[in-house]
Amino acid sequence: MSKLEIVGLTKAYGKKIANDHINISLNCGVYGLLGPNGAGKTTLMRQIVALTKPTSGEILYDGQKIEVLDTKYRNLLGYLPQDFDAYGNFKILEFLEYMAALKDVKDSKAKINELMSLVGLQEVKGRKIAKLSGGMKRRVGIAQALLNNPKILVLDEPTAGLDPQERNRFRNMISNLGKEAIVILSTHIISDVEQVAKEIIMIKNGRVRIKASGKELLxxxxxxxxxxxxxxxxxxxxxxxxxxxxxxxxxxxxxxxxxxxxxxxxxxxxxxxxxxxxxxxxxxxxx
Ligand SMILES: Nc1ncnc2c1ncn2[C@@H]1O[C@H](COP(=O)(O)OP(=O)(O)O)[C@@H](O)[C@H]1O
Ligand SMILES: [Mg+2]
Known part of the structure; x- marks a missing residue:
């Protein structure tokens, strides 16, 4: 089973310590990264997807440094950025086709169809992204993150802007994905993760306060x-x-x-x- 280890991970922006000696180990399953605004969730996720380099510490995938694995590691990733909002002029279908080409997805037509059904976008696939509601945009973002069947799925505030029904649907979808991948999702709303997460990682002021199952926390x-x-x-x-x-x-x-x-x-x-x-x-x- 694949393993992601985060060891002594520290990220400073000038004097601000956004991540402070984070040590956590993750394997298959859903992890909820829970913390108030400014806790350091996005910073941690950007390092996990190799967009930002740590100030010190390291991230290992199956025992190897991710910067050494480089492309091999990047190919395993799916990522929904917190500020996913670009490509407004693309229609949903066009955008997913474009992303599939970038990610070199095999049999992309079938995959895109499957994902649009999964996130419930089939009926609106011809609509421009700029015209979508916040919740629909998030769903497009989730779909693009899943195109390459990621082994490590990183979703930064995936439920932001989703209505209660969409949230429910999302939770079901996530718990399925957690059967085969390392899924990390951030939120500041505990009900997003209390049922679905194998473990909840509570982070405040850049530090992990506790990492435990919902049952253990209660x-x-x-x-x-x-x-x-x-x-x-x-x-x-x-x-x-x-x-x-x-x-x-x-x-x-x-x-x-x-x-x-x-x-x-x-x-x-x-x-x-x-x-x-x-x-x-x-x-x-x-x-
Ligand atoms: N690029 C940056 N430059 C300076 N400070 C940053 C930068 N990114 C994040 N920070 C600061 O680091 C802290 C953690 O931010 P962030 O990781 O975005 O938290 P969260 O996602 O939990 O809301 C905040 O105090 C934020 O202002
Ligand atoms: Mg954030």
Whole structure:
């Protein structure tokens, strides 16, 4: 089974450390790269697809440096850039034919047909890319990334601009692709990856905070999530001082606060809550 190893990967832009000693190892399956804006997701992905060179550290594919493998490595890649938006004057079909020629795809007609059905673009294949909705543009971007049957598929914010239905469809598609390839997709929305990802890599300020399965992440929150019915706004402020508030639920005649505490809270009348992914997000990304 193929393996991608990222070793001590560091990328600095002047004084800004965008990736800070990242060490992760990936094999077949879907990985969710999760982090807030500016966390360093795009920077990491651009290095994985060999568009940007690391300041230090290295990336190995099956034990060999990717810059040594060079074209052999590049031929294995599929990439959807975060800012995929060019080629507005091309019609969808023309664009995919053009990309297939660039990538030297064998039997490209059949492949393009297959991909347009997969992402649901068959009906609009004659439309100009500039005229498409954001979600449709992303789908064209996903299709072009898949043209060469990549062994390493890197999707930078693939669900940006997709509506809920498109998101669902996308998740199903991705989990299939993960059976045969290393799939890395970035997002700042945890629900994009909580079900579909084999592991979630949580990144903040250029560092990997944790890499674990969804189940493991929820497990780590067990016994740390609490609820309380508060009397007034002052009490919310007090809780906010000491603990991480996940959300405040305001009903007609009550207000409940959900919060995280690593030890038993020193407040009376709290109850334990079952961990959810929202708690995981707050735990690793807030403050
Ligand atoms: N080409 C660049 N020049 C200078 N700073 C950059 C450049 N690209 C990214 N950065 C900075 O690096 C950090 C990480 O950015 P990025 O990788 O785009 O994060 P994300 O994709 O998680 O939003 C940000 O602070 C960003 O401003
Ligand atoms: Mg980004």
């Amino acid at each position: 497990g780590k929150m067990a016994g740390k999530v609490f609820g309380i019915r508060v009397k007034d706004e002052e009490q919310i402020a007090e809780i906010n001082e000491k603990y991480k508030i996940v959300n405040v639920q305001r009903g007609a005649d009550y207000t409940n606060v959900r919060f995280i505490s690593h030890s038993k809270p020193e407040i009376v009348d709290v109850w334990k809550e079952e961990p959810m992914f929202e708690d995981v997000y707050i735990e690793y990304f807030e403050r």
